[in-house]
Amino acid sequence: MAAKPALKLVAFDSCAQLEKELRAAAKKYGGGPAAVDDLRAVPEAARGAGVPAEKSYSGTNVHEAGADEPDIVKTDGRRIVTVTGGVLKxxxxxTRTQTGRLDLGIEAFGEPKLLLSGDHALVLGDGGPSYLKDAARIQRPFRGRSEVLLVDLSGTPRLLSRYRGDGSLVDARQTGSVARVVLSSTPQIDAWLPTWEITTGSDRATGRLDCSQVHKPETFTGAAMLRVLTFDLNANSLSDGSPVAMVADGDAVYATPASLYIANNQGMAFRRFDGAGRDTEIYRFTLPPAGKPAYVASGKVPGTLLNQYSMSEWDGHLRVATTDPDTQSSAVRVLRETSGKLTEVGAATGLGKGERIYSVRFIGARGYVVTFRQTDPLYSLDLADPAKPRVTGELKINGYSAHLQPVGENRLVGIGQEATAEGRPLGTQVSLFDVSDPASPRRLDQHVVANAFSEAEADPHAVLWWPATSLLVIPVSDVRADGPLALHVSGDQLRQESRIAMAGPVRRSLVIGDVLWSLSDSGMLASRLSTLDRIAWVATR
Incomplete structure (x- = not known):
């Protein structure tokens, strides 16, 4: 007999059962409206309506090739599309001119982001931060609604279709022309199930999630609900997204072209209610070339994730790096899917005792983990044998790397902060590591901008790595200037090419042909890629 999968998803028998169980979970763990007993029942009849070829332009800096991620700027090599302040440009x-502008009329909270395919852009607007789960987290509005907008770019930009749905935007991934958008919602005063509306031209359609399509883990610790929506960017209008729904929360999304993982640091969120350990639940979906994803497995690991880079699928296994806040140490665990369950087959534990993870990078059969409190141990791990992952080397330096960027064979760049021996940050630090010897990782070179911060420390999308010329560009801000910092990785050295001055904080950099483009909220600077000399300034308004 096959093993019974943990956290197996099963359908609710009825809308009444769904409401009853959500009410019980909301009372026990929180996460629902305060006036739980005053909520109206859900009516029984309620129903919802591989490695790409080398290009002459750069794309978004993403975790996995073939799984594009939304960002504030996209290019297809002919045009650059940005969205700032709710306006698409x-x-x-x-010609280095602005050729289009569209006020999107977005009502959602937060900074909109883009995906791009052919002559269409998909704009994603977040419904707001989530319910207060922990003292350090922000609270979402009860009525937060996320938005998905389909925009035609073939001439003057025009809005084709708009989807507005209850909940917050967790993240999205795009493979080919198909985007999967993950939303998280919580019960509202007037309804437990999320609703949506779709506007295309003068046509407007509304719907509510069909309760018979909501699935649940065998146990769940709250009333939050995840929906995975599927949209084809090549279509001329948006649908309801063919939602795949489950009673669970989600904080991080990781994807390959074939798999989508949603992780929930649920133990951290609800510890204060029941004293449970701090664990992370992980749900895996398979991604067909078109159509909606299919749930296939789930599991749980001790500790909490840093971000999506804490997960990596390789050779039929999922590697997960977590920190246990109680023991103040970290681990890398290897999971394998068996009968609907993600089961641990091996673990390397005891990393960075008394510290927490600041960055993770998995590359094939090897892994790299940075922990920090006062110094920065860079751990090198051998993951070739899933049953016996092991730490092979360790490098201790001052400061830390908040992001690890591969820059060629056996080379990593760490982007973070230089620090004193006591752990006090001193400014943006870029480190070049040689990881050719798994037993002895080395720092070859270091570049520091005193009293500075880079958005790349918090958001890897702000990193530009252009292998054709071994150019690394990151935004840097300090008391003297804002602008991109350009470094060439030359042998064992980081050679500074320029600190390009710009008006206002720079957000992103990208390459098209022989031109380096740098984006700020007020415009785009075009510089010659070979010399970084200024070519033109394009004001966007």
Whole structure:
């Protein structure tokens, strides 16, 4: 007899059962409206309506090739599409002029982001931060609604279709022209199930999630609900997204072209209610080339994740790096899918005792983990044998790396902060590591900008790595200037090419042909890629 999978998803028998169990979970763990007993029942009849070829332009810096991630700027090599302040703008790369502008009328909270396919852009607006689960987390509005907008770029930008749905935007991934958008919602005063509306031209359609399509883990610790929506960017209008729904929360999304993982640091969120340990639940979905994902497995690991880079699928296994806040140490665990369950088959534990994880990078059969409190141990791990993952080397230096970027064979760049021996940050630090010897990782070179901060420390999308010329560009801000910092990785050295001055904080950099483009909220600077000399400034308004 096959083993019974933990956290197996099963359908609810009825809408009444769904409401009853959500009420009980909300009372026990929180996460639902305060006036739980005053909520109206859900009516029984309620129903919802591989490695790419080398290009002459750069894409978004993403975790996995073939799984694009939303960002504030995208390019197809001909045009640059940005969204700032709820306004979509198009710049023609050849003429270096702004050729289009569209006020999107977004009501959602937070900074909108983009995905791009052909002549269409998909704009994602977040419904707001989530319910207060921990003292350090922000509270979402009860009525937060996320938005998905389909925009035609073939001429003057025009809005084709808009989807507004209850809940917050967790994240999204795109493979080919198909985007999967993950939303998280919590019960509202007037309804337990999330609703949506779709506007296309003068047509407007509304719907509510069909309770018979809501699935649940065998146990769950709250009333939050995840929905995975599927949209084809090549279509001329948006649908309801063919939602795949489950009673669970989600904080981090990781994907390959074939798999989508949603992780929930649920133990951290609800510890104060029941004293439970701090664990992370992980749900895996398979991604067909078109159509909605299919749930296939789930599991749980001790500790909490830093971000999506804490997960990596390789050779039929999922590697997960977590920190246990109680023991103040970290581990890398290897999971394998068996009968609907993600089961641990091996673990390397005891990393960075008294510290927490600041960055993770998995590359094939090897892994790299940075922990920090006062010094920065960079751990090198051998993951070739899933049953026996092991630490092979350790490098201790001052400061820390908040992001690890591969920059060629056996080379990593760490982007973070230099620090004193006591752990006090001193400024942006870029480190070049040689990881050719698993037993002895070395720092070859270091570049520090005193009293500075880079958005790349918090958001890897702000990193530009252009292998054709071994150019690394990150935004840097300090008391003297804002602008991109350009470094060449030359042998064992980081050679500074320029600190390009710009008006206002720079957000992103990208390459099209022989031009380096740098984006700020007020415009885009075009510089010659070979010399970084200024070519043109394109004001976006």
């Amino acid at each position: 198009v710049v023609d790369a050849a």
